[in-house]
Amino acid sequence: MSARHRTQAIVLKNTNFREQDKIISFYTKEFGRIEVLGKSIRKKKAKLRSFVQYPYFLEIDFIQGKNHKILTDAVLLNDFSVVRKNLSKISIAYKLSFLLQHFIREPEKDEKVWFLLSNSLLFLNKEDFSAKRSFFLYYYFLWNLLSFLGYRINLDRCSLCQKKISKNPSFSLEKGLTHFNCFEGKSISFELIDIFKKMEKNSLEIINEIDLKWKKSFKYLFDKK
Numbered sequence: 721m722s723a724r725h726r727t728q729a730i731v732l733k734n735t736n737f738r739e740q741d742k743i744i745s746f747y748t749k750e751f752g753r754i755e756v757l758g759k760s761i762r763k764k765k766a767k768l769r770s771f772v773q774y775p776y777f778l779e780i781d782f783i784q785g786k787n788h789k790i791l792t793d794a795v796l797l798n799d800f801s802v803v804r805k806n807l808s809k810i811s812i813a814y815k816l817s818f819l820l821q822h823f824i825r826e827p828e829k830d831e832k833v834w835f836l837l838s839n840s841l842l843f844l845n846k847e848d849f850s851a852k853r854s855f856f857l858y859y860y861f862l863w864n865l866l867s868f869l870g871y872r873i874n875l876d877r878c879s880l881c882q883k884k885i886s887k888n889p890s891f892s893l894e895k896g897l898t899h900f901n902c903f904e905g906k907s908i909s910f911e912l913i914d915i916f917k918k919m920e921k922n923s924l925e926i927i928n929e930i931d932l933k934w935k936k937s938f939k940y941l942f943d944k945k
């Protein structure tokens with residue numbers, strides 16, 4: 721018998737595999753991102769069939785098979801019903817999943833990423849968290865994820881000349897924050913730089929303090945054009 725592993729997990733996506741199976745991609749507390757085979761999980765009577773949807777929060781058991789990890793049991797911890805009922809919230813939740821799938825390919829335990837993901841979904845799931853603000857939650861997630869993965873953008877010094885930025889800051893996805901003279905990115909205000917600093921240092925509650933007027937500026941900065 722192979723050893724059983726148990727961990728909390730959030731479903732990122734599932735893909736049909738062979739006739740009755742699925743490959744489920746999870747972000748887990750203990751193992752980071754893993755792909756697990758759900759054997760016969762597409763059968764109508766399969767017990768775990770309804771559990772393997774994004775963004776379900778589960779406790780899963782699996783064993784290491786010869787070619788795949790194999791799901792043996794799952795308990796539903798949270799189905800994020802508030803998120804799933806709200807179009808703006810669920811579309812943000814999907815974007816979080818895409819970001820993780822894009823940036824994380826290998827199984828590697830990372831509790832910071834785990835808590836960022838699970839806490840973001842739990843926060844999004846609060847009835848009293850306005851869907852209008854879920855936009856900011858996406859950027860909170862993106863900003864902190866990049867930082868945890870080693871792509872932190874320095875918010876005090878120019879990424880090119882390394883000197884302090886005291887006027888004309890410029891932002892670009894390629895170079896981060898620079899002097900406008902060092903790299904002609906998009907102009908960004910110091911007020912907005914302060915918001916990014918706050919997002920780095922504070923828990924998710926900070927999202928409720930960001931003025932909605934900043935929405936356009938966020939869009940502008942992260943727009944690829």
Ligand SMILES: [Zn+2]
Nearest residue numbers: 878881899902
């Ligand atoms: Zn510079």
